[in-house]
Amino acid sequence: AKVWGATALEDMNPDAKIVEVNLAAANYDWDFEGHTVKMFAYNGQLPGPLLQANVGDKIIVHFTNNLEEPTTIHWHGMRIDNEMDGNPRVQDPVQPGETFTYTFDAVEAGSFWYHPHVNSHEQVDRGLQGSIVIHESQPPAYDTERFLIFDDILIDPATGILPGFLKSHGEEMHGRFGNRLLSNGLSRDKLAATAQKGEGERWRIVNTANARTMTFKLDGATFRVIGSDGGLLPQPYTTNYLQVAIGQRYDIEVSYDKAGTVKLLNLIPTATNDGKVKLVEYSALKVEVADSTNEPREVQLPVVAELPAREIDQTVDVELSGQTDAQGHIAWTINGKVNAEEFLFTFKKGSTIKMRLKNLAGPEHPFHLHGQFFTIVDQKTMETSQPGLKDTVLVPGMSTVEIIAFMDNPGRWMAHCHILEHAALGMMSELVVEE
Ligand code: C2O
Ligand code: CU
Numbered sequence: 001a002k003v004w005g006a007t008a009l010e011d012m013n014p015d016a017k018i019v020e021v022n023l024a025a026a027n028y029d030w031d032f033e034g035h036t037v038k039m040f041a042y043n044g045q046l047p048g049p050l051l052q053a054n055v056g057d058k059i060i061v062h063f064t065n066n067l068e069e070p071t072t073i074h075w076h077g078m079r080i081d082n083e084m085d086g087n088p089r090v091q092d093p094v095q096p097g098e099t100f101t102y103t104f105d106a107v108e109a110g111s112f113w114y115h116p117h118v119n120s121h122e123q124v125d126r127g128l129q130g131s132i133v134i135h136e137s138q139p140p141a142y143d144t145e146r147f148l149i150f151d152d153i154l155i156d157p158a159t160g161i162l163p164g165f166l167k168s169h170g171e172e173m174h175g176r177f178g179n180r181l182l183s184n185g186l187s188r189d190k191l192a193a194t195a196q197k198g199e200g201e202r203w204r205i206v207n208t209a210n211a212r213t214m215t216f217k218l219d220g221a222t223f224r225v226i227g228s229d230g231g232l233l234p235q236p237y238t239t240n241y242l243q244v245a246i247g248q249r250y251d252i253e254v255s256y257d258k259a260g261t262v263k264l265l266n267l268i269p270t271a272t273n274d275g276k277v278k279l280v281e282y283s284a285l286k287v288e289v290a291d292s293t294n295e296p297r298e299v300q301l302p303v304v305a306e307l308p309a310r311e312i313d314q315t316v317d318v319e320l321s322g323q324t325d326a327q328g329h330i331a332w333t334i335n336g337k338v339n340a341e342e343f344l345f346t347f348k349k350g351s352t353i354k355m356r357l358k359n360l361a362g363p364e365h366p367f368h369l370h371g372q373f374f375t376i377v378d379q380k381t382m383e384t385s386q387p388g389l390k391d392t393v394l395v396p397g398m399s400t401v402e403i404i405a406f407m408d409n410p411g412r413w414m415a416h417c418h419i420l421e422h423a424a425l426g427m428m429s430e431l432v433v434e435e
Contacts, residue, residue, distance in 0.1 A: 001139060003204075004193065005147040005184050006050035006131050009043075018060065019053040019106075023073075025116075025128055026066035033180075033187060035160020040067060040126040046185045047149045047208070048114070048130025055109040055134050061102040065094040070118050073102060074370070075132065076247060077112040077229050077391045080104035082411025085370055086117040089430065090412060093118045109136040110231035111204035111249040113149070121210055121420035122165045125153065125176060127185075129208045136232065140299050142253070143199040149185070150244070150266065150284055151208045152178025166421060172330040174363050175211025175419035181266060183284050188266075192286045195262075198294025201254045202226070203264075207244040210420045213364065213394060216242045216284065218254065220262035226301060227251025230373045230389025234304045237387065241267075245366040245394035247418040253299065259291035307375060307389070310352040312404065316345055320367070320395060320417065320427065321360040331426045332362075332417065338426035344415060346432040347407040355403050359395040365422065367401075368392040371413040372433070374405035392418055410435045 002008075013020035028041035042048030053059050065071050070093035074086030082090055084104045094100045112132035116123040131147045154176055155162055166172060183191035195201065204227075207214045217240060226236045229249050242250060256262065265281040272278055322332045331338045347353055354377070357367050373389035386393070395401045410433045417427035 001052070001135055001145065003050055003052065003133055003145050003147050006047070007045060008050045008052055013060070017056070018058045020060040020062075021051065022062045022064075023048070024064040024066050025071055027068070028127060030127065032155070032160065033157065037155065037160045037162065040123060040128050042128060042130055046127040047151070048128065050131045050133060050147060051114065052133040052135065053106045055106055055137055057106045059104055059106055062099065063094065063102060064099045065096055068096055070095050071116045071123060071128070072118050073114050074117040075102075075104065075112060075114050077110065077249065078104065078132070079107050079371055079373070079409045082371060082413060085411075085413070087370070087412070087414050087430070088118050106134045108231055109134045110229070111147070111206065111227065111251055113206050113208060113249070115208070117414075121176065121424045124208065124420060125165070125210050126162070131204070131206065133204065136302055138302050140202065140301050142202040142299055144195065144201045145204070146193070146201060147204045148183065148285060149206055149208055150214055151182040152212050153180050153182060154178045155180055166424065169328060171421055172425060175421040177211050178209065181268070181282055181284070188282045188284070189286075191284065192288070195256055195287050195289050196292045196294065197256050197259045197289055198292055198296050199256050200296060200299050203252050203254055205242070205244060205250045205252065207246050207248060209246055211246070213246065213366070214244045215267045216244065217265050217267065218262065219265060220260055221254050221256050221289070223252045223254045225250055226253045228386065228388030229391045232302060232304045233388045234306045235387065236301065243394070245392055245418070247366060247368050247392040248390070255296045256289045257296050259289050262287040262289055310404070310406065312354045313351040314347070315354040315356065317356045317358060318344070318367070318415070319358045319360055320365045322362055332422045334415070334427055334429045337429065340429040343412070344429040344431045346434060349407065349410045349433050349435055351407045353405045353407055355405055356400055357393070357395045357403065358400045359398060362397065364394055364396045365427065366392055366394050366418040367415070368418045369405060369413065369415050371409045371411060372405055372407055374403040377402040377404055407433045409433060
Protein backbone atom coordinates (compact mmCIF):
# COMPACT_ATOMS: atom_id res chain seq x y z
CA ALA A 1 0.00 0.00 0.00
CA LYS A 2 1.36 3.36 -1.01
CA VAL A 3 1.08 6.24 1.43
CA TRP A 4 1.47 9.74 0.01
CA GLY A 5 3.52 12.29 1.92
CA ALA A 6 6.46 10.26 3.14
CA THR A 7 9.09 7.95 1.68
CA ALA A 8 8.60 4.46 3.03
CA LEU A 9 11.53 2.65 4.62
CA GLU A 10 12.73 -0.24 2.52
CA ASP A 11 11.78 -3.63 3.90
CA MET A 12 14.90 -5.81 3.55
CA ASN A 13 13.32 -9.02 4.83
CA PRO A 14 11.88 -11.45 2.24
CA ASP A 15 9.48 -12.91 4.83
CA ALA A 16 6.06 -11.31 4.19
CA LYS A 17 5.31 -11.25 7.93
CA ILE A 18 8.55 -9.45 8.91
CA VAL A 19 9.41 -5.84 8.21
CA GLU A 20 13.12 -5.20 8.67
CA VAL A 21 14.55 -1.74 8.11
CA ASN A 22 17.58 0.46 8.74
CA LEU A 23 17.24 3.79 10.46
CA ALA A 24 20.02 6.24 11.34
CA ALA A 25 19.92 9.59 13.10
CA ALA A 26 22.51 12.20 12.13
CA ASN A 27 23.17 15.92 11.87
CA TYR A 28 21.43 17.35 8.86
CA ASP A 29 21.80 20.59 6.92
CA TRP A 30 18.28 21.61 6.06
CA ASP A 31 17.61 23.92 3.17
CA PHE A 32 14.86 26.23 4.42
CA GLU A 33 13.79 29.69 3.22
CA GLY A 34 17.21 30.35 1.70
CA HIS A 35 19.20 29.27 4.75
CA THR A 36 21.12 26.18 5.71
CA VAL A 37 19.59 25.27 9.05
CA LYS A 38 21.40 22.97 11.49
CA MET A 39 18.97 20.14 12.09
CA PHE A 40 18.92 16.42 12.89
CA ALA A 41 17.29 13.84 10.61
CA TYR A 42 16.50 10.16 10.32
CA ASN A 43 18.00 8.74 7.11
CA GLY A 44 18.61 12.28 5.84
CA GLN A 45 14.88 13.01 5.61
CA LEU A 46 12.90 15.65 7.41
CA PRO A 47 10.50 14.49 8.75
CA GLY A 48 11.83 10.95 8.92
CA PRO A 49 10.79 8.12 6.60
CA LEU A 50 7.54 6.17 6.95
CA LEU A 51 7.64 2.88 8.82
CA GLN A 52 4.81 0.71 7.56
CA ALA A 53 3.70 -2.84 8.27
CA ASN A 54 0.57 -4.94 8.30
CA VAL A 55 -1.17 -5.68 11.55
CA GLY A 56 0.34 -8.85 13.02
CA ASP A 57 3.77 -8.33 11.43
CA LYS A 58 7.03 -8.41 13.34
CA ILE A 59 9.08 -5.22 13.00
CA ILE A 60 12.87 -5.07 13.25
CA VAL A 61 14.57 -1.68 13.18
CA HIS A 62 18.37 -1.59 13.03
CA PHE A 63 19.08 1.82 14.49
CA THR A 64 22.39 3.68 14.29
CA ASN A 65 23.06 6.84 16.24
CA ASN A 66 25.30 9.12 14.18
CA LEU A 67 24.43 12.15 16.31
CA GLU A 68 26.93 13.71 18.69
CA GLU A 69 24.63 12.99 21.64
CA PRO A 70 22.79 9.95 23.04
CA THR A 71 19.27 9.14 21.90
CA THR A 72 16.54 6.48 21.91
CA ILE A 73 13.46 5.90 19.76
CA HIS A 74 9.95 5.82 21.18
CA TRP A 75 7.19 4.31 19.02
CA HIS A 76 4.45 6.66 20.15
CA GLY A 77 1.11 4.90 20.66
CA MET A 78 2.22 1.36 19.90
CA ARG A 79 1.55 -1.19 22.62
CA ILE A 80 4.86 -3.04 22.53
CA ASP A 81 7.23 -4.60 25.07
CA ASN A 82 8.50 -1.98 27.44
CA GLU A 83 12.21 -2.76 26.78
CA MET A 84 11.61 -1.58 23.19
CA ASP A 85 9.68 1.57 24.09
CA GLY A 86 12.64 3.97 24.13
CA ASN A 87 12.26 4.86 27.81
CA PRO A 88 15.80 6.00 28.75
CA ARG A 89 15.32 4.68 32.29
CA VAL A 90 14.68 1.19 30.90
CA GLN A 91 16.90 1.15 27.82
CA ASP A 92 20.42 2.56 28.08
CA PRO A 93 20.40 5.42 25.58
CA VAL A 94 22.21 4.66 22.33
CA GLN A 95 25.54 6.49 22.47
CA PRO A 96 27.09 8.34 19.50
CA GLY A 97 28.37 5.83 16.95
CA GLU A 98 26.49 2.94 18.53
CA THR A 99 23.64 0.79 17.28
CA PHE A 100 20.56 -0.78 18.80
CA THR A 101 18.02 -3.16 17.29
CA TYR A 102 14.40 -2.51 18.14
CA THR A 103 12.16 -5.56 17.72
CA PHE A 104 8.44 -5.44 18.33
CA ASP A 105 5.10 -6.67 17.03
CA ALA A 106 2.51 -4.59 15.20
CA VAL A 107 -0.32 -5.55 17.54
CA GLU A 108 -2.84 -2.90 16.48
CA ALA A 109 -3.62 -1.30 13.14
CA GLY A 110 -3.51 2.49 13.20
CA SER A 111 -1.55 5.69 12.69
CA PHE A 112 1.41 6.21 15.00
CA TRP A 113 4.70 8.12 15.02
CA TYR A 114 8.22 7.77 16.31
CA HIS A 115 10.59 10.21 17.99
CA PRO A 116 13.50 10.26 20.48
CA HIS A 117 13.01 10.16 24.24
CA VAL A 118 16.33 11.73 25.26
CA ASN A 119 16.72 15.52 25.16
CA SER A 120 13.42 15.31 23.29
CA HIS A 121 12.53 18.99 23.40
CA GLU A 122 15.57 19.67 21.24
CA GLN A 123 15.88 16.44 19.23
CA VAL A 124 12.22 16.36 18.15
CA ASP A 125 12.23 20.07 17.36
CA ARG A 126 15.36 19.66 15.24
CA GLY A 127 13.58 17.13 13.06
CA LEU A 128 13.74 13.68 14.64
CA GLN A 129 10.15 12.56 14.06
CA GLY A 130 8.58 10.16 11.60
CA SER A 131 5.32 8.46 10.66
CA ILE A 132 4.15 4.90 11.30
CA VAL A 133 1.27 3.19 9.51
CA ILE A 134 0.08 -0.23 10.61
CA HIS A 135 -2.35 -1.31 7.89
CA GLU A 136 -5.57 -3.15 8.69
CA SER A 137 -5.81 -6.69 7.34
CA GLN A 138 -8.65 -5.47 5.08
CA PRO A 139 -7.88 -1.77 4.59
CA PRO A 140 -10.77 0.36 3.30
CA ALA A 141 -10.37 1.01 -0.43
CA TYR A 142 -9.75 4.75 -0.61
CA ASP A 143 -8.35 6.24 -3.82
CA THR A 144 -5.46 7.83 -1.94
CA GLU A 145 -4.01 7.64 1.53
CA ARG A 146 -1.98 10.58 2.85
CA PHE A 147 0.16 10.97 5.98
CA LEU A 148 0.29 14.53 7.25
CA ILE A 149 2.80 15.58 9.90
CA PHE A 150 2.11 19.06 11.24
CA ASP A 151 4.80 20.80 13.23
CA ASP A 152 6.18 24.25 13.89
CA ILE A 153 9.70 25.55 14.36
CA LEU A 154 11.24 28.62 15.94
CA ILE A 155 13.82 30.12 13.63
CA ASP A 156 15.49 33.48 13.15
CA PRO A 157 14.24 34.40 9.66
CA ALA A 158 17.27 36.59 8.98
CA THR A 159 19.94 33.99 9.78
CA GLY A 160 18.24 30.60 9.81
CA ILE A 161 19.61 30.03 13.33
CA LEU A 162 17.48 28.23 15.90
CA PRO A 163 17.41 30.22 19.15
CA GLY A 164 18.86 28.37 22.19
CA PHE A 165 16.59 25.80 23.77
CA LEU A 166 14.83 26.52 27.08
CA LYS A 167 16.47 29.91 27.39
CA SER A 168 13.40 32.04 28.06
CA HIS A 169 10.73 32.24 30.71
CA GLY A 170 8.06 32.00 27.99
CA GLU A 171 9.51 28.72 26.80
CA GLU A 172 9.62 27.33 30.36
CA MET A 173 6.03 28.43 30.87
CA HIS A 174 4.30 27.60 27.58
CA GLY A 175 6.83 25.45 25.77
CA ARG A 176 8.60 26.39 22.56
CA PHE A 177 6.19 27.86 20.06
CA GLY A 178 7.50 28.06 16.52
CA ASN A 179 7.19 31.03 14.20
CA ARG A 180 6.99 28.81 11.10
CA LEU A 181 4.37 26.12 10.54
CA LEU A 182 5.55 22.98 8.79
CA SER A 183 3.53 20.48 6.76
CA ASN A 184 5.52 17.30 6.12
CA GLY A 185 8.67 19.37 6.58
CA LEU A 186 7.68 22.07 4.10
CA SER A 187 6.97 25.63 5.11
CA ARG A 188 3.35 26.71 5.22
CA ASP A 189 1.45 27.01 1.91
CA LYS A 190 3.95 24.71 0.16
CA LEU A 191 2.33 21.30 0.62
CA ALA A 192 0.10 20.61 -2.39
CA ALA A 193 -1.60 17.64 -3.99
CA THR A 194 -4.03 16.79 -6.77
CA ALA A 195 -7.18 14.68 -6.89
CA GLN A 196 -10.34 14.17 -8.93
CA LYS A 197 -13.96 14.87 -8.22
CA GLY A 198 -15.68 11.76 -6.90
CA GLU A 199 -12.60 10.43 -5.14
CA GLY A 200 -12.39 9.57 -1.48
CA GLU A 201 -9.21 9.77 0.57
CA ARG A 202 -7.89 8.78 3.95
CA TRP A 203 -5.73 11.35 5.70
CA ARG A 204 -3.72 10.37 8.72
CA ILE A 205 -2.92 13.47 10.76
CA VAL A 206 -0.43 13.89 13.60
CA ASN A 207 0.62 17.01 15.50
CA THR A 208 4.35 16.74 16.31
CA ALA A 209 4.88 20.27 17.60
CA ASN A 210 6.71 20.81 20.89
CA ALA A 211 4.04 23.02 22.40
CA ARG A 212 1.27 23.99 20.00
CA THR A 213 -2.23 22.50 20.04
CA MET A 214 -3.60 22.72 16.50
CA THR A 215 -7.15 23.21 15.28
CA PHE A 216 -8.04 22.49 11.67
CA LYS A 217 -10.97 23.00 9.38
CA LEU A 218 -11.50 21.88 5.79
CA ASP A 219 -12.59 24.25 3.03
CA GLY A 220 -14.10 22.96 -0.21
CA ALA A 221 -14.81 19.34 0.68
CA THR A 222 -16.51 17.33 3.39
CA PHE A 223 -14.79 15.13 5.92
CA ARG A 224 -15.56 12.82 8.79
CA VAL A 225 -13.38 11.30 11.49
CA ILE A 226 -12.86 7.57 11.00
CA GLY A 227 -9.93 6.86 13.33
CA SER A 228 -8.29 7.94 16.57
CA ASP A 229 -4.98 7.14 18.32
CA GLY A 230 -6.01 3.50 18.64
CA GLY A 231 -7.14 2.89 15.05
CA LEU A 232 -10.46 2.89 13.20
CA LEU A 233 -13.56 3.85 15.16
CA PRO A 234 -16.71 1.73 15.55
CA GLN A 235 -18.72 4.88 14.70
CA PRO A 236 -17.23 7.53 12.42
CA TYR A 237 -18.46 11.05 13.15
CA THR A 238 -18.58 14.45 11.51
CA THR A 239 -17.25 17.66 13.01
CA ASN A 240 -16.47 21.14 11.68
CA TYR A 241 -13.28 21.67 13.65
CA LEU A 242 -10.66 19.08 14.38
CA GLN A 243 -8.58 19.88 17.44
CA VAL A 244 -5.36 17.86 17.51
CA ALA A 245 -3.36 17.92 20.73
CA ILE A 246 0.38 17.30 20.53
CA GLY A 247 1.05 13.64 19.84
CA GLN A 248 -2.55 12.74 18.96
CA ARG A 249 -3.54 11.18 15.65
CA TYR A 250 -6.75 11.42 13.67
CA ASP A 251 -7.71 9.52 10.55
CA ILE A 252 -10.20 11.44 8.47
CA GLU A 253 -12.11 10.54 5.32
CA VAL A 254 -12.22 13.34 2.76
CA SER A 255 -14.74 13.22 -0.10
CA TYR A 256 -14.51 15.47 -3.12
CA ASP A 257 -18.02 16.15 -4.35
CA LYS A 258 -16.98 18.99 -6.63
CA ALA A 259 -14.00 20.27 -8.57
CA GLY A 260 -11.96 23.19 -7.23
CA THR A 261 -9.43 24.01 -4.55
CA VAL A 262 -9.66 22.21 -1.23
CA LYS A 263 -7.69 23.53 1.71
CA LEU A 264 -6.98 22.12 5.10
CA LEU A 265 -6.62 25.23 7.26
CA ASN A 266 -4.66 25.45 10.48
CA LEU A 267 -6.31 28.09 12.69
CA ILE A 268 -3.66 29.92 14.67
CA PRO A 269 -4.62 32.25 17.52
CA THR A 270 -2.69 35.45 16.87
CA ALA A 271 -2.47 38.61 18.97
CA THR A 272 -3.63 41.75 17.19
CA ASN A 273 -2.35 45.29 17.75
CA ASP A 274 -5.34 46.20 19.90
CA GLY A 275 -4.50 43.41 22.33
CA LYS A 276 -7.16 40.98 21.11
CA VAL A 277 -6.64 37.48 19.78
CA LYS A 278 -7.94 36.45 16.39
CA LEU A 279 -7.70 33.20 14.46
CA VAL A 280 -5.49 33.44 11.39
CA GLU A 281 -5.95 30.67 8.81
CA TYR A 282 -2.87 29.05 7.28
CA SER A 283 -3.02 26.46 4.53
CA ALA A 284 -1.69 23.17 5.87
CA LEU A 285 -2.47 21.25 2.67
CA LYS A 286 -3.91 22.40 -0.63
CA VAL A 287 -5.54 19.92 -3.02
CA GLU A 288 -6.47 20.90 -6.57
CA VAL A 289 -9.49 18.77 -7.44
CA ALA A 290 -9.97 18.25 -11.17
CA ASP A 291 -13.40 17.83 -12.67
CA SER A 292 -14.63 14.39 -13.64
CA THR A 293 -17.93 12.66 -14.30
CA ASN A 294 -17.50 10.47 -11.21
CA GLU A 295 -19.87 10.84 -8.32
CA PRO A 296 -18.63 10.22 -4.78
CA ARG A 297 -18.99 6.58 -3.80
CA GLU A 298 -19.24 5.17 -0.37
CA VAL A 299 -16.12 3.43 0.89
CA GLN A 300 -16.86 0.36 2.96
CA LEU A 301 -15.16 0.52 6.36
CA PRO A 302 -14.22 -2.65 8.20
CA VAL A 303 -16.53 -3.52 11.06
CA VAL A 304 -14.87 -2.39 14.30
CA ALA A 305 -16.19 -3.80 17.56
CA GLU A 306 -17.52 -1.34 20.12
CA LEU A 307 -15.20 -0.99 23.11
CA PRO A 308 -16.20 -3.46 25.78
CA ALA A 309 -17.63 -1.87 28.91
CA ARG A 310 -15.20 -2.52 31.77
CA GLU A 311 -15.82 -2.10 35.43
CA ILE A 312 -13.56 0.43 37.07
CA ASP A 313 -11.20 -1.21 39.55
CA GLN A 314 -9.70 1.94 41.02
CA THR A 315 -9.84 5.71 40.74
CA VAL A 316 -6.65 7.76 41.07
CA ASP A 317 -5.80 11.44 40.88
CA VAL A 318 -3.00 12.80 38.73
CA GLU A 319 -2.22 16.40 39.63
CA LEU A 320 -0.44 18.44 37.00
CA SER A 321 1.14 21.45 38.61
CA GLY A 322 4.28 23.54 38.90
CA GLN A 323 6.42 25.71 41.11
CA THR A 324 8.70 28.68 40.58
CA ASP A 325 12.04 29.10 42.35
CA ALA A 326 13.64 32.32 43.64
CA GLN A 327 15.30 32.95 40.26
CA GLY A 328 11.94 32.66 38.52
CA HIS A 329 12.65 29.26 36.95
CA ILE A 330 9.74 26.86 36.64
CA ALA A 331 9.69 23.21 37.66
CA TRP A 332 6.67 21.24 36.43
CA THR A 333 5.28 18.49 38.66
CA ILE A 334 3.10 15.39 38.61
CA ASN A 335 1.55 14.68 42.02
CA GLY A 336 4.02 17.12 43.56
CA LYS A 337 7.14 15.45 42.15
CA VAL A 338 9.64 16.92 39.70
CA ASN A 339 10.84 14.15 37.37
CA ALA A 340 9.56 11.56 39.85
CA GLU A 341 12.10 8.82 40.57
CA GLU A 342 9.63 6.53 42.33
CA PHE A 343 6.70 5.04 40.45
CA LEU A 344 3.54 7.10 40.40
CA PHE A 345 1.29 4.01 40.66
CA THR A 346 1.46 0.24 40.49
CA PHE A 347 -1.50 -1.52 38.87
CA LYS A 348 -2.33 -5.13 38.15
CA LYS A 349 -2.31 -6.24 34.53
CA GLY A 350 -5.84 -6.14 33.15
CA SER A 351 -7.07 -3.54 35.60
CA THR A 352 -9.28 -0.66 34.53
CA ILE A 353 -8.31 2.62 36.13
CA LYS A 354 -10.16 5.89 36.16
CA MET A 355 -7.62 8.70 36.24
CA ARG A 356 -8.72 12.18 37.19
CA LEU A 357 -6.24 14.44 35.43
CA LYS A 358 -6.26 17.73 37.29
CA ASN A 359 -4.57 20.73 35.80
CA LEU A 360 -3.77 22.91 38.79
CA ALA A 361 -1.28 25.30 37.25
CA GLY A 362 -0.47 27.23 34.20
CA PRO A 363 -1.38 26.47 30.61
CA GLU A 364 -2.78 23.35 29.04
CA HIS A 365 -1.04 19.99 29.36
CA PRO A 366 -1.35 17.21 26.75
CA PHE A 367 -1.02 14.14 28.98
CA HIS A 368 0.48 11.04 27.33
CA LEU A 369 0.53 7.52 28.69
CA HIS A 370 2.93 5.01 27.15
CA GLY A 371 2.05 1.40 26.42
CA GLN A 372 -1.72 1.50 27.15
CA PHE A 373 -4.84 2.96 25.64
CA PHE A 374 -7.57 4.90 27.39
CA THR A 375 -10.89 6.49 26.62
CA ILE A 376 -11.80 10.05 27.52
CA VAL A 377 -14.81 10.37 29.79
CA ASP A 378 -15.11 14.09 30.25
CA GLN A 379 -15.41 15.81 26.92
CA LYS A 380 -17.16 19.02 27.84
CA THR A 381 -13.97 21.05 27.81
CA MET A 382 -12.97 19.80 24.36
CA GLU A 383 -13.63 21.62 21.16
CA THR A 384 -14.22 18.38 19.34
CA SER A 385 -15.48 15.12 20.68
CA GLN A 386 -12.82 12.45 21.02
CA PRO A 387 -14.31 8.97 20.89
CA GLY A 388 -12.26 5.84 20.52
CA LEU A 389 -9.02 4.68 22.05
CA LYS A 390 -6.50 7.40 22.90
CA ASP A 391 -2.97 7.59 24.25
CA THR A 392 -2.86 11.38 24.61
CA VAL A 393 -5.44 13.81 25.96
CA LEU A 394 -5.44 17.57 26.31
CA VAL A 395 -6.04 18.83 29.83
CA PRO A 396 -6.93 22.51 29.41
CA GLY A 397 -5.88 25.17 31.94
CA MET A 398 -7.39 24.89 35.42
CA SER A 399 -9.67 22.01 34.52
CA THR A 400 -10.08 18.30 35.14
CA VAL A 401 -10.35 15.63 32.47
CA GLU A 402 -11.26 12.06 33.33
CA ILE A 403 -9.94 9.09 31.43
CA ILE A 404 -10.45 5.36 31.80
CA ALA A 405 -7.19 3.54 31.16
CA PHE A 406 -6.93 -0.12 30.26
CA MET A 407 -3.76 -1.34 31.97
CA ASP A 408 -3.37 -4.39 29.77
CA ASN A 409 0.30 -4.19 28.81
CA PRO A 410 2.74 -5.13 31.60
CA GLY A 411 5.93 -3.19 32.24
CA ARG A 412 7.04 0.23 33.41
CA TRP A 413 5.57 3.02 31.39
CA MET A 414 6.19 6.70 31.14
CA ALA A 415 3.35 9.09 31.86
CA HIS A 416 4.12 12.70 31.03
CA CYS A 417 3.15 15.98 29.50
CA HIS A 418 3.80 16.05 25.74
CA ILE A 419 4.72 19.72 25.81
CA LEU A 420 8.33 18.64 25.59
CA GLU A 421 9.64 21.61 27.59
CA HIS A 422 7.27 20.74 30.43
CA ALA A 423 8.49 17.14 30.35
CA ALA A 424 12.12 18.35 30.34
CA LEU A 425 11.37 20.56 33.36
CA GLY A 426 9.92 17.75 35.44
CA MET A 427 6.41 16.84 34.23
CA MET A 428 7.56 13.26 33.73
CA SER A 429 6.73 10.13 35.67
CA GLU A 430 6.42 6.36 35.33
CA LEU A 431 3.86 3.82 36.41
CA VAL A 432 4.08 0.05 36.64
CA VAL A 433 1.69 -2.58 35.32
CA GLU A 434 2.44 -5.84 37.10
CA GLU A 435 2.27 -9.13 35.22
CU1 C2O B 1 5.41 10.88 22.10
CU2 C2O B 1 6.72 9.84 25.83
O1 C2O B 1 6.10 10.38 23.94
CU1 CU C 1 2.49 20.46 30.20
